[in-house]
Amino acid sequence: ITDVALLMFLTNKNTFCCFIQLPAVCQASNRKLHFSIYGKKGDAKVSDGISTQYPVVDHEFDAVVVGAGGAGLRAAFGLSEAGFNTACVTKLFPTRSHTVAAQGGINAALGNMEEDDWRWHFYDTVKGSDWLGDQDAIHYMTEQAPAAVVELENFGMPFSRTEEGRIYQRAFGGQSLKFGKGGQAHRCCCVADRTGHSLLHTLYGRSLRYDTSYFVEYFALDLLMEDGECKGVIALCMEDGSIHRFRAKNTVIATGGYGRTFFSCTSAHTSTGDGNAMVTRAGLPCQDLEFVQFHPTGIYGAGCLITEGCRGEGGILINSEGERFMERYAPNAKDLASRDVVSRSMTIEIREGRGVGPVKDHVYLQLHHLPPQQLATRLPGISETAMIFAGVDVTKEPIPVLPTVHYNMGGIPTNYKGQAITHENGEDMVVPGLYACGEAGCASVHGANRLGANSLLDLVVFGRACALTIAETNTPDTRHNPENCDLFIYLSFFLIGEKLSPLKPNAGEASVANLDKIRFANGSTRTSEIRLNMQKTMQNHAAVFRTGDVLKEGCEKMDSVYKSMDDIKTFDRGIVWNTDLVETLELQNLMLNAVQTIVSAEARKESRGAHAREDFKDREDEYDYSKPLQGQVKKPFEQHWRKHTMSYVDPKTGKVTLEYRRVIDSSLNADDCAAIPPAIRSY
Amino acid sequence: MTHASSFSIVKTFFSCVIFCCDKGKVHNRLVQGPRNMSLLRVCCTTTRGFVKRGLFLESTYTACHWTAGYASGGVTKDKEPLKKAKTPQGRFDMDETESKSKDVLERFPDGVNPETKEKGGPRGPEPTRYGDWERKGRCIDF
Numbered sequence: 092i093t094d095v096a097l098l099m100f101l102t103n104k105n106t107f108c109c110f111i112q113l114p115a116v117c118q119a120s121n122r123k124l125h126f127s128i129y130g131k132k133g134d135a136k137v138s139d140g141i142s143t144q145y146p147v148v149d150h151e152f153d154a155v156v157v158g159a160g161g162a163g164l165r166a167a168f169g170l171s172e173a174g175f176n177t178a179c180v181t182k183l184f185p186t187r188s189h190t191v192a193a194q195g196g197i198n199a200a201l202g203n204m205e206e207d208d209w210r211w212h213f214y215d216t217v218k219g220s221d222w223l224g225d226q227d228a229i230h231y232m233t234e235q236a237p238a239a240v241v242e243l244e245n246f247g248m249p250f251s252r253t254e255e256g257r258i259y260q261r262a263f264g265g266q267s268l269k270f271g272k273g274g275q276a277h278r279c280c281c282v283a284d285r286t287g288h289s290l291l292h293t294l295y296g297r298s299l300r301y302d303t304s305y306f307v308e309y310f311a312l313d314l315l316m317e318d319g320e321c322k323g324v325i326a327l328c329m330e331d332g333s334i335h336r337f338r339a340k341n342t343v344i345a346t347g348g349y350g351r352t353f354f355s356c357t358s359a360h361t362s363t364g365d366g367n368a369m370v371t372r373a374g375l376p377c378q379d380l381e382f383v384q385f386h387p388t389g390i391y392g393a394g395c396l397i398t399e400g401c402r403g404e405g406g407i408l409i410n411s412e413g414e415r416f417m418e419r420y421a422p423n424a425k426d427l428a429s430r431d432v433v434s435r436s437m438t439i440e441i442r443e444g445r446g447v448g449p450v451k452d453h454v455y456l457q458l459h460h461l462p463p464q465q466l467a468t469r470l471p472g473i474s475e476t477a478m479i480f481a482g483v484d485v486t487k488e489p490i491p492v493l494p495t496v497h498y499n500m501g502g503i504p505t506n507y508k509g510q511a512i513t514h515e516n517g518e519d520m521v522v523p524g525l526y527a528c529g530e531a532g533c534a535s536v537h538g539a540n541r542l543g544a545n546s547l548l549d550l551v552v553f554g555r556a557c558a559l560t561i562a563e564t565n566t567p568d569t570r571h572n573p574e575n576c577d578l579f580i581y582l583s584f585f586l587i588g589e590k591l592s593p594l595k596p597n598a599g600e601a602s603v604a605n606l607d608k609i610r611f612a613n614g615s616t617r618t619s620e621i622r623l624n625m626q627k628t629m630q631n632h633a634a635v636f637r638t639g640d641v642l643k644e645g646c647e648k649m650d651s652v653y654k655s656m657d658d659i660k661t662f663d664r665g666i667v668w669n670t671d672l673v674e675t676l677e678l679q680n681l682m683l684n685a686v687q688t689i690v691s692a693e694a695r696k697e698s699r700g701a702h703a704r705e706d707f708k709d710r711e712d713e714y715d716y717s718k719p720l721q722g723q724v725k726k727p728f729e730q731h732w733r734k735h736t737m738s739y740v741d742p743k744t745g746k747v748t749l750e751y752r753r754v755i756d757s758s759l760n761a762d763d764c765a766a767i768p769p770a771i772r773s774y
Numbered sequence: 775m776t777h778a779s780s781f782s783i784v785k786t787f788f789s790c791v792i793f794c795c796d797k798g799k800v801h802n803r804l805v806q807g808p809r810n811m812s813l814l815r816v817c818c819t820t821t822r823g824f825v826k827r828g829l830f831l832e833s834t835y836t837a838c839h840w841t842a843g844y845a846s847g848g849v850t851k852d853k854e855p856l857k858k859a860k861t862p863q864g865r866f867d868m869d870e871t872e873s874k875s876k877d878v879l880e881r882f883p884d885g886v887n888p889e890t891k892e893k894g895g896p897r898g899p900e901p902t903r904y905g906d907w908e909r910k911g912r913c914i915d916f
Contacts, residue, residue: 195907195915251895259892263902264915284896284909386916396913400904430916471898472878472910497916543907543915 140596141603147325147334151591152178152304153567154341155324157311157366160188161287161550162529163345164294169558170343171301175567178337180306180326182361182673185295189347189359190550193287196279197243197551198264198544199236203257204277207268209233210764212278214270216545220538221700221710222733222769223379225755228507228534230764232552239551240280248293250280264543265774279544290547309335310673311365313602314342314525315594316373321511321524322592324369325599327606329673332666334606336599338591341524341561343509344370345554348499348530349684351677354452354623354630356496357386357394361677366531368680370503371687375513375522376737376750378533379501380684381691384541384701385635387433389495391453393480396495397473402426404469406458408437409489410445416454431635431703434494438636441493448491452630455489494635498546500537500701501688503527504737504752507534507759509557514737514752526560528553535735535754539700609675610666614658618675621659624652625678625685633689638705642693649689653682653745682745687738690747697732710772717771728753733769878910 136149152175156167159181167179181188200209213233217224244250244258251259263279282289308329315323315336323338349364350356367377388397388408402408407415407426420436421428428436437454446452458466458473463486466473477485504512509532511525527533529550536549568590632645656679663671697711698704711732714723728734734751741748758766879898886893890900901907906916 193915194909249894252893254891254893259890259895261900261902263907279902281896283894284901284914386913388913396916398904398908398911398913399906399916400908401911403904469899470908470911472912474911475878476911 138596140598141334141600142607145334145603145607147336147599147603149336149338150178152176152337152339153565154178154343154561155180155337155339156343156345157181157324157369158188158345158347158529158531159183159185159295159305159307160345160347160529161190161193161290161294161547162532162554163188163343164291164298165551165554166343166345166526166528166557167303168294168298168301169555170341170561171298171303173558173562173567175341175561175565176302176304178304178306178339179298180309180311180324180337182308182310182329182365184307185298185305186291188291189362190291190547191288192357192359193290193547194285195547196261196263196281196286196544197236197240197290197547198266198278198542199240199260199280199548200233200276200278201237201240201258201260201280203253204260205268207276207278209236211268211270211273211276212236212266213758213764214767215266215276216536216542217538217767218271218770218772219265219540219542219545220536221540221772222538222712222767223382223535223699223735223754224538225507225535226757226766227755227759229536230758230760231507231556232534232536232548234759234764235552235555236548239548239555242555243290243293243551246293246297248289249282251283264545266542287547290551306335306337310676311346311369312606312676313599314369314373315598317594317598319522320592321373321522322594322598325602327673327676329668329670332669334599334603336594338594339524340565340591341526343526343528343557343561344503344511344531345527345529346531348502349681350496350499352625352629352681352685352688353383353496353634354626355389355391355394355493357389357396358496363677363680364499364531364684365677365680366527367502367687368683370511370525370527371683371740372742374739375511375525376504376739377501377684377687378504378735378737378752379535379539379691380499380687380738381689381695381736382500382537382539382701383496383633383688384498384500385430385434385494386497387430387437387494387635388456388492390477390480391448391491391493394495395476395480396497397456397476397490397492398470399430400470401456401458401473402433404465405461406456407460408433408492409455409457410440411447411451412445414445416440416445434635435703435705437492437494438634442631442636453491453493456492457489458485459487459489493630496634498537498541499530500533500539500541501736502531502533504735505532505534505553507556508560509534509553510560514750519752526557528557539702541701605679606672606676609659609661609679610664610669610672612659612661612675614660616655616658617660617662618671618678621652621655622674622678622681624655625649625682628652629685629689633685633692635703636705637692637703639693639696642689645689646693649686650745653686656682683740683742686745686747687740691736691738691749694749695732695736699732712769714769716769 137146139146141147154170154175154177156163156179159179167177170177200207200212213229216229253259258280260277261279262275262277266276266278268274268276309326310329311324311326313325314321321342325336328335344366346366348362350358350362386396408417410416417426421432447455474485477483477490481490483490505527506512509526509528511522511527512519513522628648632641661671661675663669696707698708699710713726713731714720733754737750737752739748756766758764887895901909907914
């Protein structure tokens with residue numbers, strides 16, 4: 092940067108202030124400190140636009156990213172790298188996001204262990220999604236996978252290596268070669284046993300190179316929508332209780348999943364589906380929320396999953412009568428039956444009253460009949476796990492387990508570029524200014540069932556896709572970010588850089604009114620009680636075992652739990668670090684997700700992927716793919732179920748309306764990669 | 775004489791700067807910031823002025839001389855490296871060596887898995903041997 096430019100910059104208030112504050116011992120750099128607790132001070136304006144009780148601080152950015160997990164960080168620094176003035180609003184410190192708990196690997200067709208092709212990965216993912224995934228998005232993801240993994244490795248992520256020094260890949264997650272005909276494929280790259288942790292730290296470290304403004308511990312309340320266009324986010328600063336409006340032309344939502352709607356889940360307490368709820372309150376749809384991935388043996392209370400290897404080594408599941416109940420449900424395979432069979436059997440036992448524990452809501456996994464040395468050699472660490480999470484000595488007592496939620500395939504509908512879409516008159520319409528990625532988004536790469544090690548890939552690929560799409564369609568407004576470009580670019584962007592469209596001075600009023608209402612709520616039921624009711628209802632009615640009556644009963648119960656939210660009672664009346672208030676806001680978000688999940692599940696009368704129903708055991712597509720297609724009549728759109736569910740909620744009453752959207756069956760480029768026609772999914 | 779005097783001035787200014795930096799770190803609220811920052815600013819501007827006046831070369835020379843003096847055992851003779859004083863072991867403190875051996879999953883020699891020759895991979899048996907990703911009896915991914 093030349094001296095002439097320096098002179099110009101000195102007239103800008105921002106750089107002038109920071110120039111003074113840096114100690115002279117590092118005087119050569121005129122870059123601002125990347126991180127400040129209060130955000131970029133220069134642009135903040137306090138106003139009384141919404142209410143005199145709640146003064147609002149207004150910020151202006153080119154792009155706002157809500158959520159700082161794997162996808163959020165990738166989007167945030169992708170945007171900063173492209174020169175955009177980006178804010179990252181997160182309720183947790185970036186390295187505390189739930190991505191850190193993803194210890195599995197990332198799939199990519201690098202071809203290090205054997206010859207591999209991303210088209211085979213594409214086939215496996217389409218098949219795994221039970222043909223509910225959008226094939227253009229899957230094409231995009233699997234084609235970008237090798238480049239994404241190499242990029243991560245260049246950022247410094249320490250993948251494990253082969254002898255030659257290439258990234259080591261192992262067999263995992265239903266991956267095959269040659270479109271399912273070539274045997275097991277080795278595609279899963281990992282970093283020792285902490286891939287997600289390493290990914291998050293690598294991305295966070297990389298993001299510090301760029302000028303993203305982090306707003307840590309800011310709880311995003313709502314989207315600022317005007318005329319169907321997303322103009323920013325309104326958030327509550329938890330630290331001092333101030334309300335902040337982040338005005339930006341582009342908003343990226345990467346808030347993660349909503350595991351906490353169920354009683355037993357592997358997700359952190361912070362996985363509350365805030366992004367899905369924000370979008371729902373803005374009147375936009377959420378997609379495929381009924382597809383929730385369960386695992387049969389999760390430790391009761393802790394939510395930690397016990398590996399299938401326990402049953403593989405001889406562990407058995409027993410009910411309150413001490414009976415090995417799997418013999419009745421799967422006489423041949425017994426405890427080694429497939430996961431969904433085991434989950435359903437466990438749930439049926441619990442429903443019929445043969446559960447264990449004071450409320451009879453779980454079963455036991457017994458391992459103490461096996462010799463302790465065998466356990467220690469074959470399953471090292473299990474005694475430690477059982478002691479820490481269940482408080483039992485695995486050589487003497489059984490472990491309490493129940494089916495547990497692990498991942499949410501559904502979320503905010505997007506196209507393959509990451510732009511949020513809505514469905515009107517049979518057509519997909521892009522919502523201007525809104526993007527979604529990660530577990531919160533549903534570009535539908537996972538469809539009805541997620542394959543292992545694909546979700547970390549989903550995060551980085553679609554995080555980058557959102558950043559690229561925004562960079563393609565916008566130019567940064569450089570008046571806010573002069574340091575990152577030289578004089579010529581600065582001047583040219585000054586002329587053509589896009590200014591923000593005007594926003595009503597009282598935008599976000601409804602969110603603040605809601606906040607105020609909850610802060611002074613004085614009903615009769617506590618937040619924790621309502622939350623427990625919701626979680627128990629969802630666990631009993633919308634879990635693995637789904638039949639018409641159970642789901643209908645669950646829908647009615649959820650409706651009453653939703654209505655009981657009007658009678659909520661909070662205790663903390665303060666505004667500084669009011670966790671009672673934030674937990675209640677999170678509960679509101681969870682409720683919206685829960686009602687959509689259960690109503691969509693009730694409406695979908697088929698079994699597909701993770702959504703398995705007892706009364707409708709088969710998949711219903713437009714043709715019957717188990718028989719030859721010749722001579723079959725194609726069923727009309729209304730009569731088959733190979734379609735996405737789009738759910739809307741009226742936040743006041745909790746009433747859910749459903750619509751359906753076609754699955755995209757064509758890949759991005761038919762010559763490059765042929766689309767896979769639907770078939771019966773069997774492994 | 776001029777060397778010694780300029781050297782002492784440099785020393786006092788640097789210690790001043792360091793002192794202010796420390797103070798600045800303790801109170802990181804912007805409310806008290808301006809007071810400390812102004813002090814720092816004074817020191818910085820004077821140091822910068824000092825630098826500008828061309829005495830920078832001299833001061834670096836003296837600084838080098840200063841550190842060079844230490845290396846050749848000018849002030850104190852350090853034959854052994856300084857050891858960090860250990861706090862007395864409490865009732866619940868575990869011995870360092872004991873905790874390492876209690877770890878269930880042993881490290882591979884040099885971090886290389888002898889069967890698969892994987893370098894930097896997961897410790898213990900192969901995580902995907904049961905079809906899901908297993909670690910310490912827990913299922914991580916499936």
